[in-house]
Amino acid sequence: MKILVTGGSGYIGSHTVHELLNAGHEVVVMDNLANSSEESLRRVAELTGKQAEFHQVDLLDPEGMKKLFRDTRPEAVIHFAGLKAVGESAEKPLWYYQTNVAGTLNLLYAMEEVDCKTIVFSSSATVYGEPEEMPLTEKINMDAQSCYGRTKEHIEDMLRDLGASDASWNIALLRYFNPVGAHESGRIGEDPAGIPNNLVPFIAQVAVGRREHLNVFGNDYPTVDGTGVRDYIHVVDLANGHLKALEYLASHGGLHTWNLGTGNGYSVLEVLHAFEKACGKELPYKIVDRRPGDVAVSYADPSSALADLGWSAERDIDTMVRDHWNWQKNNPNGYEA
Numbered sequence: 001m002k003i004l005v006t007g008g009s010g011y012i013g014s015h016t017v018h019e020l021l022n023a024g025h026e027v028v029v030m031d032n033l034a035n036s037s038e039e040s041l042r043r044v045a046e047l048t049g050k051q052a053e054f055h056q057v058d059l060l061d062p063e064g065m066k067k068l069f070r071d072t073r074p075e076a077v078i079h080f081a082g083l084k085a086v087g088e089s090a091e092k093p094l095w096y097y098q099t100n101v102a103g104t105l106n107l108l109y110a111m112e113e114v115d116c117k118t119i120v121f122s123s124s125a126t127v128y129g130e131p132e133e134m135p136l137t138e139k140i141n142m143d144a145q146s147c148y149g150r151t152k153e154h155i156e157d158m159l160r161d162l163g164a165s166d167a168s169w170n171i172a173l174l175r176y177f178n179p180v181g182a183h184e185s186g187r188i189g190e191d192p193a194g195i196p197n198n199l200v201p202f203i204a205q206v207a208v209g210r211r212e213h214l215n216v217f218g219n220d221y222p223t224v225d226g227t228g229v230r231d232y233i234h235v236v237d238l239a240n241g242h243l244k245a246l247e248y249l250a251s252h253g254g255l256h257t258w259n260l261g262t263g264n265g266y267s268v269l270e271v272l273h274a275f276e277k278a279c280g281k282e283l284p285y286k287i288v289d290r291r292p293g294d295v296a297v298s299y300a301d302p303s304s305a306l307a308d309l310g311w312s313a314e315r316d317i318d319t320m321v322r323d324h325w326n327w328q329k330n331n332p333n334g335y336e337a
Protein backbone atom coordinates (compact mmCIF):
# COMPACT_ATOMS: atom_id res chain seq x y z
CA MET A 1 0.00 0.00 0.00
CA LYS A 2 1.16 3.58 -0.61
CA ILE A 3 1.10 5.36 2.75
CA LEU A 4 1.75 9.01 3.52
CA VAL A 5 3.25 9.53 6.97
CA THR A 6 2.99 13.06 8.36
CA GLY A 7 5.70 13.80 10.93
CA GLY A 8 7.52 10.73 9.60
CA SER A 9 11.01 11.97 10.45
CA GLY A 10 10.09 12.40 14.14
CA TYR A 11 10.49 9.90 16.98
CA ILE A 12 7.45 7.64 16.60
CA GLY A 13 7.17 8.46 12.90
CA SER A 14 10.67 7.25 11.97
CA HIS A 15 10.16 3.94 13.82
CA THR A 16 6.82 3.48 12.06
CA VAL A 17 8.35 4.28 8.66
CA HIS A 18 10.96 1.59 9.42
CA GLU A 19 8.26 -1.00 10.13
CA LEU A 20 6.18 0.04 7.09
CA LEU A 21 9.16 -0.26 4.71
CA ASN A 22 10.10 -3.64 6.17
CA ALA A 23 6.53 -4.82 5.65
CA GLY A 24 6.80 -3.92 1.95
CA HIS A 25 4.74 -0.70 1.90
CA GLU A 26 5.57 2.29 -0.26
CA VAL A 27 6.12 5.27 2.06
CA VAL A 28 5.90 9.02 1.49
CA VAL A 29 6.99 11.21 4.42
CA MET A 30 5.94 14.83 4.88
CA ASP A 31 7.44 16.90 7.68
CA ASN A 32 8.49 20.53 8.13
CA LEU A 33 11.51 19.36 10.19
CA ALA A 34 10.52 21.70 13.06
CA ASN A 35 11.36 18.98 15.58
CA SER A 36 13.33 16.41 13.60
CA SER A 37 16.00 15.99 10.97
CA GLU A 38 16.22 14.02 7.74
CA GLU A 39 19.08 12.08 9.29
CA SER A 40 16.50 9.76 10.93
CA LEU A 41 15.18 8.80 7.49
CA ARG A 42 18.69 8.32 6.10
CA ARG A 43 19.27 5.83 8.92
CA VAL A 44 15.93 4.12 8.31
CA ALA A 45 17.03 3.68 4.68
CA GLU A 46 20.35 2.23 5.84
CA LEU A 47 18.55 -0.23 8.18
CA THR A 48 15.87 -1.35 5.73
CA GLY A 49 17.69 -1.01 2.41
CA LYS A 50 14.61 0.90 1.23
CA GLN A 51 13.94 4.57 0.80
CA ALA A 52 10.91 6.60 1.86
CA GLU A 53 10.13 9.55 -0.42
CA PHE A 54 10.57 12.78 1.58
CA HIS A 55 8.70 16.08 1.12
CA GLN A 56 9.41 19.09 3.32
CA VAL A 57 5.92 20.58 3.65
CA ASP A 58 4.18 22.43 6.47
CA LEU A 59 0.77 21.29 7.71
CA LEU A 60 -0.09 24.99 7.89
CA ASP A 61 0.37 25.43 4.11
CA PRO A 62 -2.99 24.35 2.66
CA GLU A 63 -1.92 24.68 -0.98
CA GLY A 64 1.35 22.83 -0.31
CA MET A 65 -0.63 20.03 1.35
CA LYS A 66 -3.05 19.76 -1.60
CA LYS A 67 -0.18 19.70 -4.08
CA LEU A 68 1.54 16.98 -2.05
CA PHE A 69 -1.56 14.77 -2.24
CA ARG A 70 -2.10 15.48 -5.95
CA ASP A 71 1.54 14.63 -6.68
CA THR A 72 1.85 11.52 -4.51
CA ARG A 73 -1.71 10.01 -4.44
CA PRO A 74 -1.40 7.94 -1.24
CA GLU A 75 -4.04 5.34 -0.32
CA ALA A 76 -3.81 6.01 3.42
CA VAL A 77 -2.33 8.47 5.91
CA ILE A 78 -0.70 8.01 9.30
CA HIS A 79 -0.84 11.41 10.97
CA PHE A 80 1.92 12.07 13.53
CA ALA A 81 2.82 15.68 12.69
CA GLY A 82 2.13 18.22 15.39
CA LEU A 83 3.33 19.80 18.60
CA LYS A 84 3.44 17.73 21.78
CA ALA A 85 4.86 19.61 24.78
CA VAL A 86 2.30 20.05 27.56
CA GLY A 87 4.09 22.98 29.25
CA GLU A 88 4.69 24.84 26.00
CA SER A 89 1.02 24.37 25.05
CA ALA A 90 -0.01 26.35 28.15
CA GLU A 91 2.27 29.21 27.09
CA LYS A 92 1.40 29.17 23.38
CA PRO A 93 -2.18 27.86 23.15
CA LEU A 94 -2.98 29.52 19.83
CA TRP A 95 0.14 28.02 18.24
CA TYR A 96 -0.92 24.59 19.50
CA TYR A 97 -4.52 24.91 18.27
CA GLN A 98 -3.29 26.28 14.95
CA THR A 99 -0.68 23.58 14.33
CA ASN A 100 -2.55 20.59 15.69
CA VAL A 101 -6.20 21.42 14.94
CA ALA A 102 -6.02 23.77 11.94
CA GLY A 103 -3.08 21.76 10.54
CA THR A 104 -5.17 18.59 10.70
CA LEU A 105 -8.03 20.40 8.94
CA ASN A 106 -5.66 21.27 6.09
CA LEU A 107 -4.61 17.64 5.94
CA LEU A 108 -8.20 16.38 5.83
CA TYR A 109 -9.18 18.81 3.05
CA ALA A 110 -6.15 17.71 1.03
CA MET A 111 -7.05 14.05 1.57
CA GLU A 112 -10.67 14.61 0.59
CA GLU A 113 -9.67 16.30 -2.66
CA VAL A 114 -7.91 13.16 -3.92
CA ASP A 115 -10.45 10.78 -2.34
CA CYS A 116 -7.91 9.41 0.16
CA LYS A 117 -10.19 8.52 3.08
CA THR A 118 -8.17 6.29 5.39
CA ILE A 119 -6.38 7.88 8.34
CA VAL A 120 -4.66 6.63 11.48
CA PHE A 121 -4.35 9.44 14.01
CA SER A 122 -1.89 9.84 16.92
CA SER A 123 -4.06 10.58 19.90
CA SER A 124 -2.91 10.29 23.49
CA ALA A 125 -3.87 8.87 26.87
CA THR A 126 -3.78 12.47 28.03
CA VAL A 127 -7.34 12.87 26.65
CA TYR A 128 -8.57 10.86 29.68
CA GLY A 129 -7.62 13.58 32.18
CA GLU A 130 -7.87 12.43 35.79
CA PRO A 131 -10.43 9.62 35.99
CA GLU A 132 -10.91 7.61 39.19
CA GLU A 133 -11.12 4.30 37.36
CA MET A 134 -8.00 2.35 36.45
CA PRO A 135 -7.13 0.79 34.03
CA LEU A 136 -8.28 3.28 31.42
CA THR A 137 -10.71 1.90 28.85
CA GLU A 138 -11.71 3.62 25.62
CA LYS A 139 -15.22 4.09 27.06
CA ILE A 140 -14.11 6.67 29.62
CA ASN A 141 -15.17 10.18 28.58
CA MET A 142 -12.48 12.55 27.38
CA ASP A 143 -11.56 15.27 29.87
CA ALA A 144 -8.07 16.50 28.95
CA GLN A 145 -6.43 18.74 31.55
CA SER A 146 -3.96 20.57 29.29
CA CYS A 147 -4.15 22.66 26.16
CA TYR A 148 -2.10 19.99 24.34
CA GLY A 149 -4.57 17.30 25.44
CA ARG A 150 -7.51 19.44 24.36
CA THR A 151 -6.03 19.81 20.86
CA LYS A 152 -6.10 15.98 20.68
CA GLU A 153 -9.72 15.98 21.88
CA HIS A 154 -10.68 18.53 19.23
CA ILE A 155 -9.03 16.50 16.48
CA GLU A 156 -10.75 13.31 17.70
CA ASP A 157 -14.11 15.17 17.68
CA MET A 158 -13.43 16.51 14.20
CA LEU A 159 -12.66 13.02 12.91
CA ARG A 160 -15.74 11.61 14.64
CA ASP A 161 -17.96 14.22 12.96
CA LEU A 162 -16.30 13.55 9.63
CA GLY A 163 -16.81 9.78 9.97
CA ALA A 164 -20.46 10.33 10.95
CA SER A 165 -21.05 12.55 7.92
CA ASP A 166 -19.53 10.19 5.36
CA ALA A 167 -19.35 6.44 5.87
CA SER A 168 -16.62 6.07 3.26
CA TRP A 169 -14.00 7.41 5.71
CA ASN A 170 -11.94 4.80 7.60
CA ILE A 171 -10.51 6.27 10.77
CA ALA A 172 -8.39 4.91 13.63
CA LEU A 173 -7.83 6.98 16.77
CA LEU A 174 -4.83 5.51 18.59
CA ARG A 175 -4.43 6.67 22.17
CA TYR A 176 -0.78 6.15 23.05
CA PHE A 177 0.37 5.72 26.63
CA ASN A 178 4.07 6.55 27.28
CA PRO A 179 6.29 5.72 24.29
CA VAL A 180 9.95 5.02 25.16
CA GLY A 181 12.85 2.98 23.83
CA ALA A 182 14.38 2.89 20.40
CA HIS A 183 15.03 0.52 17.53
CA GLU A 184 17.29 -2.29 18.77
CA SER A 185 20.05 -1.27 16.34
CA GLY A 186 20.57 1.97 18.30
CA ARG A 187 20.58 3.86 14.97
CA ILE A 188 17.22 5.65 15.42
CA GLY A 189 15.67 6.96 18.62
CA GLU A 190 14.22 9.94 20.44
CA ASP A 191 16.18 13.18 20.07
CA PRO A 192 14.42 15.83 22.13
CA ALA A 193 15.33 19.47 21.51
CA GLY A 194 16.47 21.31 24.66
CA ILE A 195 15.75 19.96 28.13
CA PRO A 196 13.68 16.76 27.90
CA ASN A 197 10.17 17.01 29.37
CA ASN A 198 9.69 13.27 29.57
CA LEU A 199 11.10 10.90 32.14
CA VAL A 200 13.06 8.35 30.12
CA PRO A 201 14.84 10.81 27.80
CA PHE A 202 15.80 12.81 30.90
CA ILE A 203 17.18 9.74 32.68
CA ALA A 204 19.08 8.80 29.50
CA GLN A 205 20.75 12.22 29.43
CA VAL A 206 21.74 11.84 33.10
CA ALA A 207 23.22 8.43 32.27
CA VAL A 208 25.25 9.83 29.38
CA GLY A 209 26.49 12.78 31.45
CA ARG A 210 24.52 15.59 29.81
CA ARG A 211 22.48 16.29 33.01
CA GLU A 212 23.60 16.16 36.62
CA HIS A 213 20.65 14.42 38.23
CA LEU A 214 17.01 13.51 37.73
CA ASN A 215 14.37 15.59 39.48
CA VAL A 216 11.67 13.21 40.69
CA PHE A 217 8.40 15.13 40.69
CA GLY A 218 6.85 14.15 44.02
CA ASN A 219 7.12 11.08 46.27
CA ASP A 220 3.84 11.45 48.15
CA TYR A 221 1.44 9.97 45.60
CA PRO A 222 -0.68 6.99 46.68
CA THR A 223 1.51 4.53 44.73
CA VAL A 224 3.93 1.71 45.46
CA ASP A 225 6.80 4.08 46.41
CA GLY A 226 5.06 7.46 46.31
CA THR A 227 6.24 8.37 42.79
CA GLY A 228 4.00 8.64 39.72
CA VAL A 229 3.02 5.49 37.85
CA ARG A 230 2.74 5.29 34.03
CA ASP A 231 2.25 2.71 31.32
CA TYR A 232 5.50 2.79 29.28
CA ILE A 233 5.38 1.22 25.85
CA HIS A 234 8.28 0.34 23.53
CA VAL A 235 8.20 2.56 20.45
CA VAL A 236 8.59 -0.44 18.12
CA ASP A 237 5.52 -2.12 19.65
CA LEU A 238 3.70 1.17 19.23
CA ALA A 239 4.82 1.45 15.59
CA ASN A 240 3.52 -2.05 14.92
CA GLY A 241 0.12 -1.05 16.33
CA HIS A 242 -0.17 1.39 13.40
CA LEU A 243 0.39 -1.37 10.85
CA LYS A 244 -2.28 -3.47 12.56
CA ALA A 245 -4.70 -0.53 12.57
CA LEU A 246 -4.15 -0.01 8.82
CA GLU A 247 -4.76 -3.70 8.14
CA TYR A 248 -7.98 -3.52 10.15
CA LEU A 249 -9.21 -0.41 8.33
CA ALA A 250 -8.66 -2.13 4.98
CA SER A 251 -11.51 -4.51 5.78
CA HIS A 252 -13.60 -2.52 8.30
CA GLY A 253 -15.00 0.92 7.57
CA GLY A 254 -15.95 3.57 10.09
CA LEU A 255 -14.19 5.05 13.09
CA HIS A 256 -12.42 3.03 15.77
CA THR A 257 -10.61 3.99 18.94
CA TRP A 258 -7.87 1.92 20.56
CA ASN A 259 -5.59 2.33 23.55
CA LEU A 260 -2.00 1.37 22.80
CA GLY A 261 -0.31 0.55 26.08
CA THR A 262 0.99 -2.55 27.86
CA GLY A 263 -1.53 -2.55 30.70
CA ASN A 264 1.33 -2.41 33.26
CA GLY A 265 2.27 0.58 35.38
CA TYR A 266 5.79 1.44 36.60
CA SER A 267 6.75 4.13 39.09
CA VAL A 268 9.39 6.79 38.42
CA LEU A 269 11.83 5.06 40.77
CA GLU A 270 11.16 1.65 39.24
CA VAL A 271 11.98 3.06 35.80
CA LEU A 272 15.10 4.78 37.18
CA HIS A 273 16.31 1.53 38.75
CA ALA A 274 15.61 -0.45 35.56
CA PHE A 275 17.70 2.12 33.67
CA GLU A 276 20.51 1.84 36.23
CA LYS A 277 20.56 -1.90 35.62
CA ALA A 278 20.73 -1.33 31.84
CA CYS A 279 23.56 1.20 31.96
CA GLY A 280 25.43 -0.41 34.84
CA LYS A 281 25.74 2.69 37.02
CA GLU A 282 23.92 4.48 39.80
CA LEU A 283 22.03 7.54 38.61
CA PRO A 284 21.66 10.51 40.98
CA TYR A 285 18.19 11.89 41.68
CA LYS A 286 16.51 14.45 43.92
CA ILE A 287 12.93 14.45 45.13
CA VAL A 288 11.31 17.77 44.26
CA ASP A 289 7.74 19.13 44.28
CA ARG A 290 5.01 17.53 42.26
CA ARG A 291 4.74 18.80 38.68
CA PRO A 292 1.45 20.71 38.30
CA GLY A 293 -1.14 18.78 36.32
CA ASP A 294 0.44 15.32 36.85
CA VAL A 295 -1.86 12.43 37.78
CA ALA A 296 -0.72 9.80 40.28
CA VAL A 297 -1.38 6.75 38.14
CA SER A 298 -2.20 6.09 34.50
CA TYR A 299 -2.25 2.75 32.72
CA ALA A 300 -4.18 1.26 29.86
CA ASP A 301 -6.69 -1.47 29.43
CA PRO A 302 -5.27 -2.61 26.06
CA SER A 303 -7.78 -5.47 25.59
CA SER A 304 -9.71 -3.84 22.70
CA ALA A 305 -6.56 -3.61 20.59
CA LEU A 306 -5.88 -7.28 21.31
CA ALA A 307 -9.44 -8.35 20.50
CA ASP A 308 -9.85 -6.27 17.32
CA LEU A 309 -6.33 -5.99 15.95
CA GLY A 310 -4.60 -9.03 17.43
CA TRP A 311 -2.06 -6.52 18.73
CA SER A 312 -0.36 -6.49 22.12
CA ALA A 313 2.91 -5.04 23.32
CA GLU A 314 5.72 -7.63 23.34
CA ARG A 315 8.64 -5.76 24.88
CA ASP A 316 9.01 -5.38 28.65
CA ILE A 317 10.37 -2.48 30.69
CA ASP A 318 13.92 -3.91 30.75
CA THR A 319 13.94 -4.12 26.94
CA MET A 320 12.56 -0.58 26.70
CA VAL A 321 15.30 0.97 28.83
CA ARG A 322 18.02 -1.27 27.34
CA ASP A 323 17.15 -0.07 23.84
CA HIS A 324 16.78 3.53 24.96
CA TRP A 325 20.22 3.40 26.58
CA ASN A 326 21.75 1.69 23.52
CA TRP A 327 20.49 4.58 21.34
CA GLN A 328 21.62 7.28 23.81
CA LYS A 329 25.09 5.89 24.44
CA ASN A 330 25.76 5.46 20.71
CA ASN A 331 24.34 8.93 19.95
CA PRO A 332 25.07 11.08 23.03
CA ASN A 333 24.00 14.20 21.14
CA GLY A 334 21.18 12.60 19.22
CA TYR A 335 21.31 12.98 15.46
CA GLU A 336 23.78 15.84 15.71
CA ALA A 337 27.19 14.69 14.45
Ligand code: NAD
Binds near residue numbers: 032
Ligand atom coordinates in the same frame (compact mmCIF):
# COMPACT_ATOMS: atom_id res chain seq x y z
P1 NAD B 1 8.03 14.33 17.26
O1 NAD B 1 8.09 15.77 17.59
O2 NAD B 1 9.29 13.54 17.25
O3 NAD B 1 7.32 14.15 15.83
C1 NAD B 1 6.38 15.08 15.32
C2 NAD B 1 6.87 15.53 13.95
O4 NAD B 1 5.95 16.51 13.44
C3 NAD B 1 8.25 16.18 13.98
O5 NAD B 1 9.11 15.51 13.06
C4 NAD B 1 8.00 17.64 13.57
O6 NAD B 1 9.06 18.17 12.81
C5 NAD B 1 6.71 17.50 12.77
N1 NAD B 1 5.93 18.72 12.71
C6 NAD B 1 5.63 19.57 13.74
N2 NAD B 1 4.90 20.61 13.27
C7 NAD B 1 4.72 20.40 11.94
C8 NAD B 1 4.07 21.14 10.91
N3 NAD B 1 3.45 22.30 11.16
N4 NAD B 1 4.09 20.65 9.65
C9 NAD B 1 4.74 19.48 9.38
N5 NAD B 1 5.37 18.75 10.32
C10 NAD B 1 5.37 19.20 11.58
O7 NAD B 1 6.95 13.66 18.22
P2 NAD B 1 6.58 12.13 18.47
O8 NAD B 1 6.92 11.81 19.87
O9 NAD B 1 7.09 11.28 17.37
O10 NAD B 1 5.00 12.24 18.40
C11 NAD B 1 4.27 11.94 17.23
C12 NAD B 1 2.79 12.15 17.50
O11 NAD B 1 2.38 11.30 18.57
C13 NAD B 1 2.41 13.57 17.91
O12 NAD B 1 1.19 13.90 17.29
C14 NAD B 1 2.24 13.46 19.42
O13 NAD B 1 1.32 14.42 19.89
C15 NAD B 1 1.70 12.06 19.55
N6 NAD B 1 1.97 11.47 20.88
C16 NAD B 1 3.26 11.42 21.34
C17 NAD B 1 3.51 10.92 22.61
C18 NAD B 1 4.92 10.89 23.17
O14 NAD B 1 5.09 10.80 24.38
N7 NAD B 1 5.96 10.94 22.34
C19 NAD B 1 2.45 10.42 23.40
C20 NAD B 1 1.16 10.47 22.89
C21 NAD B 1 0.92 11.00 21.62
Ligand code: UDP
Binds near residue numbers: 198
Ligand atom coordinates in the same frame (compact mmCIF):
# COMPACT_ATOMS: atom_id res chain seq x y z
N1 UDP C 1 8.83 12.70 35.83
C1 UDP C 1 9.78 13.01 36.78
N2 UDP C 1 10.86 13.76 36.40
C2 UDP C 1 11.04 14.20 35.13
C3 UDP C 1 10.07 13.87 34.15
C4 UDP C 1 8.97 13.13 34.55
O1 UDP C 1 9.66 12.64 37.94
O2 UDP C 1 12.04 14.89 34.85
C5 UDP C 1 7.67 11.87 36.22
C6 UDP C 1 6.31 12.53 36.01
O3 UDP C 1 5.94 13.27 37.15
C7 UDP C 1 5.42 11.32 35.73
C8 UDP C 1 6.34 10.32 35.04
O4 UDP C 1 7.66 10.74 35.36
O5 UDP C 1 5.00 10.73 36.97
C9 UDP C 1 6.19 10.32 33.53
O6 UDP C 1 6.30 11.65 33.06
P1 UDP C 1 6.38 11.98 31.50
O7 UDP C 1 6.48 13.46 31.36
O8 UDP C 1 7.43 11.14 30.86
O9 UDP C 1 4.99 11.45 30.93
P2 UDP C 1 3.47 11.94 31.25
O10 UDP C 1 3.46 12.73 32.49
O11 UDP C 1 3.11 12.73 30.06
O12 UDP C 1 2.70 10.69 31.38
